[in-house]
Structures are given as C-alpha cells and as structure tokens.
Amino acid sequence: MNRLLREKYPARKRLKSLGGEKPCVNLVRYADDFVITSKSKELLEGEIQPLVEQFLPERGLELSPTKTVITHVKHGFDFLGQNVRRYPNGKLLIKPSKKNVKTFLDGIRRTIKAAHGVSAADLIDKLNPKIRGWANYHRHVVSKRTFGRVDCSIFSSLWKWARRRHPNKSPRWFKPKYFAQRGGRDWSFFGETCDHEGQTNKVWLYYAKSTPIQRHVKVKGEANPYDPTYETYFEKREGAHMLETFRGTRTLRSLWYEQRGLCALCNTTITRITGWRLHYCVSRVMGGSAGATNRVLLHPECHDRVHRQRLSVSKPRLL
DSSP: OHHHHHHHSOTTOOBGGGTTBOOOOEEEEETTEEEEEOSOHHHIIIIIHHHHHHHSGGGTOOOOTTTOOOOOTTTOEEETTEEEEEOTTSOEEEEEOHHHHHHHHHHHHHHHHTOSSOOHHHHHHHHHHHHHHHHHHTTTSSOHHHHHHHHHHHHHHHHHHHHHHOTTSOHHHHHHHHEEEETTEEEEEEEEEEOTTOOEEEEEOOOGGGSOOOOOOOOOTTOOTTSGGGHHHHHHHHHHHHHHHTTTOHHHHHHHHHTTTBOTTTOOBOOTTTOOEEEESSOGGGTOOSSGGGEEEEOHHHHHHHHHHTOOOOOOOOO
16 A cells, blocks of 8 residues: 555655645554545545545455544544644644543453452552553653553542442551552552462552653664664664663663573574573572572573473573
8 A cells, every 4th residue: 555655646746736735645554554644635535545445445455434534633633542633832742542541441440340359469460460561552652641640540449449348447447558658659559468488578559650751763764674784773773672671670681681682592682572581590499599690581482492301501601
C-alpha cells in the first residue's frame, strides 16, 4: 500500500485539486492497523479511501466501517491505544486514549473485585504485572498526568477492597495494615509474605507514576540491519535498549557489562530478541552463593543446554 500511495502521490508532486499544493500523503502502519494523512479531507474522502477500498479486497481484506474515521488532527484520533491531537497552542501531543485507559481500569477493577479471599500480597502479584506492562507501553508518550489519575483510581478500588474485607473495622485500623509510607508516598499499598526461612517480607504495589517517561529514539531512515556499515549503529542501539530493559536491576546490568554483552557459554551477543536467563555457576543446592559473583547471563537455549547436558559454566575473565 505504501508503494501504491507513493507512486500515485509523489512527495514533490503538486495537485491542481489542492490549488497547486503538495498532497503530503503519508502512511503509518502496524500489522493491520494504519493511518493515512493528507492536507485535504476531500482528497482523503474522494480519492485515497476509494483507492484503499479497491486495494484491500485483492488481498482478502476490507476496511472496518466502525474503525474507519476521517478527521482533522486538531480534533484528534486514536491509534494503537493512544490519542494523537494537535492542541490550540500548536503542540501535537500523543497521550493514552480515554478508551484504552477505561479498558485498562475496568480490567484492574475486575481483578480487585474478584479477590474476595485473596491476601494483599497475592493481589499485588496479580496487579503489578498488569500495571507495569500498561505503563511501559505508554512511557514513550505524554503520560505522566494520566499515570497519576490511574494510580488514584486504583487506590480508590483498593480502599474499597480493604473496607469490604474488614466491614467491622474502622479505617484507622486497616490503614496501617494495608497502607504505609514508602519513599515520598504515604499511602503505598503493601502485603506481607513469608519466605522458606519464616521471615516476613513486604511486597509493594507498583505505581504507574513511578515509570519514568523516556522518549523513543527513531531508527535512522537509511539504516539497514543487514548492511555491515550500520552494524555498530545497531549494536549501540541494542546495548542502550538492553540497559533500559535492565532499569533498576543493578545485578543484571553489572553482569551484562562484565560479560561485555556476550553469552557466557556460546560467546555470542545477548539481545532483547534472543532473550536471556540468569544462571548460577555453582547451583544453590550444592551450596552456591546467591550473589552476583556466582551468576552469569545465558541465552535461553544455552541455559536449557547447560542443564540438559550438565555443562559447567564459569565467570568470564575480566580484561
């Protein structure tokens, strides 16, 4: 489709129907969702939409009447769970869409309401992956205020859960039981678990607002991952993404640096595509330490191979 639009509406071609202006037709696509932009609503309705409707049936596809919308960017539109809109001050901002936020919070509320006889720690284990995953998806756009509103809504649902769990107790009683000060937040939801040694540990609810906003760095348009010229460029991007994935986990970060980004077994690069597994050089059963001095990073396949063939892996030598 991109090739078709480029052939019919070249970047430098001026159209008489637009008063001699350039059409500025652009396509943004992800899987089967796409957005086509242009300077003129008439051009989109009269030429581009019929062109797309003619293009898709040949490939067994068709436009969804409910999802197909032609609108001005000043009114905004939703795409992949985010809202793109140019505001009166001239700024174009991308934020989590209202529909996406509502769907996410509805799922969180269902999880909390269904947790009748569940402990606070088990409830946190269910909520944290959902909150963290949703916040990580939206952390590249303008989301900080939305994160704050989401946290307030989740807190309200958890407060109701605590009151429903202890109907005969006063808020003064269950506030210290489920909420405590952590960092700069006085009402952090927590639960308690016991480890195999019988020691009590606190587990804390993850707050969306604690996710740092980090703008996405686009790949250079001319960069080709199969071109040796750009090998170091993509390695650098991969390394930066790896550190970002390891955000807040000092052990993993130090291990990756220590191994120079290489698997301790096959000595090839560990990337977010290959994945990684933590491995104890001396197993805990055999008395090995739980510290970083006894850990290495392996590819998932290498990790399976080590355990399947009972191979020995040692820490890489520092240069």
